[in-house]
Amino acid sequence: MSPDQWSAILDGFERDIALAVSGGDVPTWTPPVNAGPLPASLAERARRVLDAQADAAAILARLKHDAGTQLAAIDAVPSGSLSARPLLLDVRG
Template identity: 85%
Template sequence: MSPDTWSAILDGFERDIALAVSGGIVPPWTPPMDAGPLPAALADRARRVLDAQADAVAILKRARHDAGTQLGAIDAVPSGAALARPLLLDVRG
């Protein structure tokens, strides 16, 4: 395949990375069956894309962890019948 094909593949990876990090839904990826070997001229760009993917995974893992922590805090707040009575009593006022 031509370098243009690989450039388009790398462009797609970069779009998907940006979409994922911005909170968008990334469409499923289907590997191209006829891309052939990566041209040597695009090796540095491919490494940068790979590094960006690793950074995106780390960002998304942190976001998932933070969301889980927040959900845990929300779950710890009493609800239902417990809210029928005051949770705090002002003894100074």
């Protein structure tokens, strides 16, 4: 595969990373056919893309954890139908 084709592959990775961390819908990834070896001239860019993917995965894992924590807190609050008296929700923690 030519350097231009590899550049397009890396462009796609960068676009998907930006979409993922901005909350967009990332299309299903399809591996390129007959990609061949990465040209040495693009090795540093590929490393940066790999680092960006790892950073994005860490960000998304943190967001997922935070959302789960918030959902668990919401689930812990009894619904109005279970309690005959008013409830106070401490939003300041």
